[in-house]
Amino acid sequence: MSATEVLKKTPLYEEHIALKARMIPFGGWLMPVQYEGILSEHQSTRQEAALFDISHMGEFLVEGHYKETGLDRILTQAIGDMPLKSSRYGMILNDNGHVIDDLIVFRLEEEKWFVVVNGATTEKDAQHFKNNLTSPVCFKNVSQDLGKIDIQGPASRDILKSFVEGIEKLNYFEFDQFDLLGENVLISRTGYTGELGYEIFYPWEKTKDLWQKLLENDRVKAAGLGARDVLRIEVGYSLYGHEITEDISPMEAGLTRFIDFSKDFIGKEAVVKQKENGVEKKLIGFKSGSRRSPRVDHKIYNAEKKEIGSVTSGTFSPSLNAGIGLGYIQTDQYEKDAGILIGNEKNQFKATITGKIFFKSDSLKS
């Protein structure tokens, strides 16, 4: 990013400053990385409830028949069979079968769809939709109209209950329109932390009022991108720009379960070829033998100290009291529970290949 680029501000910018957040550039936005501290914000999310400003995310509306609009061909996941008021995770791919972005699609009505994409990729994604939908009139980028607050944690339902009538009826990956502080808004039972939680799409200029109101409850703490990253790594969720990029295929990232191979979609030919021939690299999870943590610039070596890959995400995990990470290694080097080394040419520390899910919370589907 060039120093002259003007960073965008969310509707909660002033709130973050008031809470003495440390602000950092993130995907073209000025975002809070932490307030009190990453460890305490992580703990709030795992034990009670935390609020995250996710207003930088992009939102699109698509109107029309799922196939006739071309929407079905843009997305990897099946959407024609989605019940109303449910949502589904998937990806958009380029012709090479590499990931342009990951996203969640919501079925608002029989022929009305809401798509939530990453903040840094919103413009690129919008262009991709416009280029591939059969008619531009069925597409609307509503990112600038909508702020977004995620409330995540085992107590989030209890807390939202006092503001939102009927919130408890939502199951995981379901949503509905609710009255919240006088606004009729979309609330979805989804999130990026592995805990019970909700994503609230709120009118941009009023998001500040909702944030203040929710924070009046002592059980709710503000949490920043730092805690969010630790939380998502602990549950093995990919982050665009790290585990998935335009150089990575869903095969390599282990995301093929979010692809409907029975339908036509952009990039299908390339992905099918990979499925048949296999891929040279594979995303793995690994746990450090100590509190020492993997970092994005670290390499991965096998037990014989031969370089076999690199780290895409790493952190100290408070839930495991150890360093954990995600990264790509050569497929033929993969062996569950194998000892590996993480670091650089000079310094390495021991780690073990594990699954990508390091932590599971009972609250998520409760």
Add this chain to the structure above:
Amino acid sequence: MDVEADFLYTKEHEWINIDGNEATIGISEYAQSALGDITFIELPSADDEFDQFEQFASIESVKAASDIFLPMAGKILEVNTELEETPGLINKSCYEKGWMVKIQIAEMEESSNLLTAEEYTNYLRSVE
């Protein structure tokens, strides 16, 4: 930012508290605050020897890693082993309980390469 009046400092934000030929070393309030929650520390062993401004330890916080440099040349006399289990002591008490090592000073005149508390405070103002 809290700066201990009688200590000397480096521009890398380490402090040294000299007592005769020996000294205690740690990192400043500014450094611990910038790092955030500290989760891991690698300390040297007793009797290891280092030059002035040589790396002698490394610290990790949840999202970052940093090298720590010795403010003056010397031999390690003692390390704060409590930090291995509770590295967060550095966040809570960087000038007392979060001390890192004690050394036997090799060259006393090297202290002239360090900043006084007043100079360090001014330096912090210039970098903030």
